[in-house]
Amino acid sequence: MESAFHTLQQFMTHTKGVTYLLIVGILVVMAGFWRFLTERDEDAGD
Amino acid sequence: MSEDTGAVRESYLTAFNVIAGAIVVVGLILTALRFTKGLGAVTNLSHNNPWGIWIGFDLLAGVALAAGGYVTSAAVYIFGMKRYHSAVRSAVLTGFLGYALVVVALNYDVGQPWRLPYPFIMQQGTTSVLFEVGACVLLYLIVLFIEFTPAPLEWLGLKKARNLAVKLTMVLTIFGVILSTLHQSSLGALFLIAPAKLHPLWYSPYLPIYFFVSSIIAGLSMVMFESTLTHRYFSHKMDVVHLQEKDEVTLGFGKAAAWVLAGYFMIKVVGLSAGDNWRLLGTGYGVWFLVELLGFVALPCFLFAVGVREGNRKLIRWTAALTVVGVMVNRLNVSLVAFNWHLPQSERYFPRWTEIGISIFLVTLGLIAFRFIVTRMPILYAHKDYEDPH
Numbered sequence: 001m002e003s004a005f006h007t008l009q010q011f012m013t014h015t016k017g018v019t020y021l022l023i024v025g026i027l028v029v030m031a032g033f034w035r036f037l038t039e040r041d042e043d044a045g046d
Numbered sequence: 047m048s049e050d051t052g053a054v055r056e057s058y059l060t061a062f063n064v065i066a067g068a069i070v071v072v073g074l075i076l077t078a079l080r081f082t083k084g085l086g087a088v089t090n091l092s093h094n095n096p097w098g099i100w101i102g103f104d105l106l107a108g109v110a111l112a113a114g115g116y117v118t119s120a121a122v123y124i125f126g127m128k129r130y131h132s133a134v135r136s137a138v139l140t141g142f143l144g145y146a147l148v149v150v151a152l153n154y155d156v157g158q159p160w161r162l163p164y165p166f167i168m169q170q171g172t173t174s175v176l177f178e179v180g181a182c183v184l185l186y187l188i189v190l191f192i193e194f195t196p197a198p199l200e201w202l203g204l205k206k207a208r209n210l211a212v213k214l215t216m217v218l219t220i221f222g223v224i225l226s227t228l229h230q231s232s233l234g235a236l237f238l239i240a241p242a243k244l245h246p247l248w249y250s251p252y253l254p255i256y257f258f259v260s261s262i263i264a265g266l267s268m269v270m271f272e273s274t275l276t277h278r279y280f281s282h283k284m285d286v287v288h289l290q291e292k293d294e295v296t297l298g299f300g301k302a303a304a305w306v307l308a309g310y311f312m313i314k315v316v317g318l319s320a321g322d323n324w325r326l327l328g329t330g331y332g333v334w335f336l337v338e339l340l341g342f343v344a345l346p347c348f349l350f351a352v353g354v355r356e357g358n359r360k361l362i363r364w365t366a367a368l369t370v371v372g373v374m375v376n377r378l379n380v381s382l383v384a385f386n387w388h389l390p391q392s393e394r395y396f397p398r399w400t401e402i403g404i405s406i407f408l409v410t411l412g413l414i415a416f417r418f419i420v421t422r423m424p425i426l427y428a429h430k431d432y433e434d435p436h
Binding site: 016038 | 351354
């Protein structure tokens, strides 16, 4: 990814934009991971 | 469980004693060299590289791996997970010995041990991160010592003092969590002062958070790893409760480790994104960063999760060992591998064998002390006069 930034504003807009999208993905992945980690507990009635 | 009657005397010439004895002899010689001839005689430290493995391994990795004490105490006494109670004493003992050895190791690095209290009596101010680390380590060492005292007091038959120490358990646990939160993160904060020296893949304004979160992982993994070793070598010292709760501790701590590792992986990726360092992943340092992130964070996270799902305790225990190695790799990366990365190879630091020898000597001292205590005091079993869990 080419990232030529000329101002701090440009840098922050780009990195924050990417990071916010990433965090939405993380929330979904973490929910799925929690399910993966604990679904057998529910089967066992814990 | 078995209390030694002294009827059976084993030979002192065991493999452990012979190897540990040889290491101690060499270690004492190196210690004499260090304190009589100075740092130059036994280390490759320089003005460019004033912190070597005595800081990177003995202190940074040592403090992280000694986190099992506060993690286990918090789980049992603050969060009420009494089913892990049998793991508390060995975790606190490991933490206490770990911190004690950190302080001993620090003396090798700074020299002049009698000046160790100087930060508290002769200094320029209290705003230094290093002062905070020093103060927290001192206070937490005292906390761990008092938390540990019920075992030796039971062993010595000092009932009143033991009951007093037990009454302090909750207060000490809260102190322990506060002090650990402070200094585990501050060890990461130490590197915030050197953004130009630390490679951008490891430098992040989130370093204190990384160090704190990874200390929880280190503590959980160390308790599982240490539990594996104690069950292998000291199972004859364990009572029924310890033997029964062993699997529950492994599964519970494995699940916690998987979850915290997942969170740690995510905040590392967020740090990568916030610094816009994606392009550096294609460099040599980037490959090593990915080895650390994928091989020692994502992989153990997945293996812990699979182990917990399948109830595969063996997999969880091996993964705990992998995670312990991963925490060491992370601390060495931050303090040595990625530090001064811009210097030419000839100026880079690589430890001399004598430095490694001192580190091995200190770890061996810890193992000897652990074995001495575990074989004598009620660490892995409840003393017959105090079988009520506190």
